[in-house]
Amino acid sequence: MRRGISIAAAVTVVALTASACGGSDDEASSGGSKDPKDISGTITYWDTSDAATEAPTYKALIGKFEATYPKIKVDYQNVPFTDVEQKFKSAAKSGKGAPDVVRTDVGLMAEYASLGYIAPLDGTRALKDTADFQSVPLNTTKYKGKTYGVPSVTDTLGLLYNKKLLKKAGIARPPATWDEFIADAKTVKRRTGAYGTYLNPDSYFLLPLLYSNGADLADPSAKKITVNDAAAVKALTVAKKINDEASMKVDFANAYQNMQAAFKNGKVAMLVQGPWSVGDDLSGTAFKGDEGNLGFAPVPAGAGGRAQAPTGGHNLTVYQGSRNLDASYLFTRFMTSTQSQIAIAKGTGTLPTRKSAYTGEITADPKIAGFQPIVEHTARARVALPQVGSLFTPLAQNYVKILQGDVSVKGGLDATADKFKDLLPGYSIG
Template sequence: MRRGVSIAAVVTVVALTASACGGSSGDSSSKPKDPKDIAGTITYWDTSDAATEAPTYKALIKQFEAKYPKIKVNYQNVPFTDVEQKFKSAAKSGKGAPDVVRTDVGLMAEYAELGYIAPLDGTPALKDTGDFSSVPMNTTRYKGKTYGVPSVTDTLGLLYNKKLLKKAGIAEPPATWDEFIADAKTIKQKTGAYGTYLNPDSYFLLPLLYSNGADLADPAAKKITISDAAAVQALTTAKKINDEASMKVDFANAYQNMQTAFKNGKVAMLVQGPWSVSDDFTGTAFSGDKNNLGFAPVPAGAGGKAQSPTGGHDLTVYQGSSNLPASYLFTQFMTSTQSQIAIAKGTGTLPTRKSAYTAEVTADAKIAGFKPILEQTARARVALPQVGSLFTPLAQNYVKILQGDESVENGLDTTAKQFQQLLPGYSVG
């Protein structure tokens, strides 16, 4: 999932770019011809869950070191919530930055603009790129260069309780937001359960924006589009879902309450990601019957197309690394087909390579369920260094709209003005 970026950091993007630690430009001409000759120590910052996912990555690192005995990997698990500011601080100062870092896809443009990560085009890090799905591969590019290698991916889909839909007489999950609202009302009327629980986080608003042909901004036109007619239509639909289709939202603890209600059968449908499925299976609605959990694309809007944001992580190489050859080789190894198969089996995350979707990997219901959703609906977020920071004012005004404290139009106009402070030189569409 995406993380926010501090306003102060965004305001100083230009200045920081000028002062960013230099290093290699990514030219691989000086690297030994034989990978077995590459030697030295590199540091890897891993943001995977320390308890449930990190053991899989540590096991792969041991395999890498066995294959390349002259290279030592200094593994460090850095909490996902801390890594952004920690990496930017280290990269800016030129002290303590890792050689390779697991990077949220929403941060790629900012890190590249700041000059903190190396372009990887023409290096061994990018191997067999045609095997990568275009969906996660699109998250690695910025201004014509490739700055990362896709490691794991995800997106938002529609999770649903099959038994509740069947009890309500609904044969298929809703294909449009209008159907979604209508089905939610039917479910409440016929089963007593709520149709949905609206997540008021602005990241979960993206499917509504995208499916209505809206977005946060248009970099090519240098225009802020969050208050245009398509966005107004998307937010109007979101307000209608909140008012007519959703269980009452506890804005102070929305995510946890949403999850609890869904997994225990009090809510029939959720816009959610694959990271929630393990928790869903612990609830009374699914613990004894995992097949009761259904997977579908998010509904389509007035734009006629279901679309959802691409999430996940890419591996990036620090521009100032003192051992770029080993960093490239490590990145290549950790994103290979065999590594991705091991990661999928060990952590339940979705691979980014098409060849990694083996029968054994897709035996995981979550991976099998989200694979077609990724292929059909996922799209990269707008490639702006400030994109993470845009979610903060959007979230604040979105909540005001949902609570009835602001009209849709006024709330989005306020959001657009706040975006202008983060996007100098951009006009409001």
């Protein structure tokens, strides 16, 4: 699920002046006793952005950083997103080969912090003007009262829809609740022949249903596993209904690819999806040459009356064992400044985390304009547990069994809770 844009757009980054990306006076006021111009050393940066479509933008910014601070050199390394977690944990644990700065998925923050692999950044020059950050991505940097990262890019799940198909079906606006979603999906099928939706059976895409029905995976404050409570059962019952009554038949072996193909080619009217998919969506017959046909809306609300979806994106984190902390903090600050975020948004199409980066030029991108209010009003951080990433595997396994009818909703969630108990020592169920 990578994001992409023309590499040619990245060329605009080269035109940025050094002062626009954060000059010495600005940096000198951001914490730390040493003058930024006197900081020296070589730092390694692991970047997980798409090597072909996004990395050129980051490399151009690094060039500007080195020009601004000539005593600091950056060893840029592009590490595949799918490999970085295990690679970083292995290097940090052994104390050999870990980068000074790493682009970290927001879902890994609690785990890295709990293991002592990343440095707390409060009071360092890495953090500046925190009030300018959107609260949602900033919340993903926190663990046990400390700040362990600086928000770089953000995203969430929303409802993408084919405007023409909804209009043809006589539907005036996208559904605001899951009940409306199911009803509209049926209406689309009846009146247009296209399917209303394609349910993604991945557990991450289940979170909007859980959240909007007042459910979550666990409650750290009470040390309780909640994935099988009454609210979660209600959420999964709705998911099962969507699968059985509103969705195109799901190919569980290739669900994501088939879901995307069906939507972008006009065979499906609505998808719960993220901004990373938009480039692919616009390449299909339903939207190519007709980008205005793609609509953006929040995910539907549930019984709890709220529309909520998980916060995604990446933070910049600093390795606790770095021998060049001052340079690492300065680099992190530079790469997350307003002007750097503007350059990143222009070059990659990803959403900034600073309010001041949402200039008219940036919001002219329909994708960014469409998802900005969705992030602000519906995104929420995932439960801050070191084991949160591991919880998705048993949830996904049992979610598929529920959708396929192999187990009941309650039975599948009870089995999930039992697996959670092994992963969350000291937690009780219910």
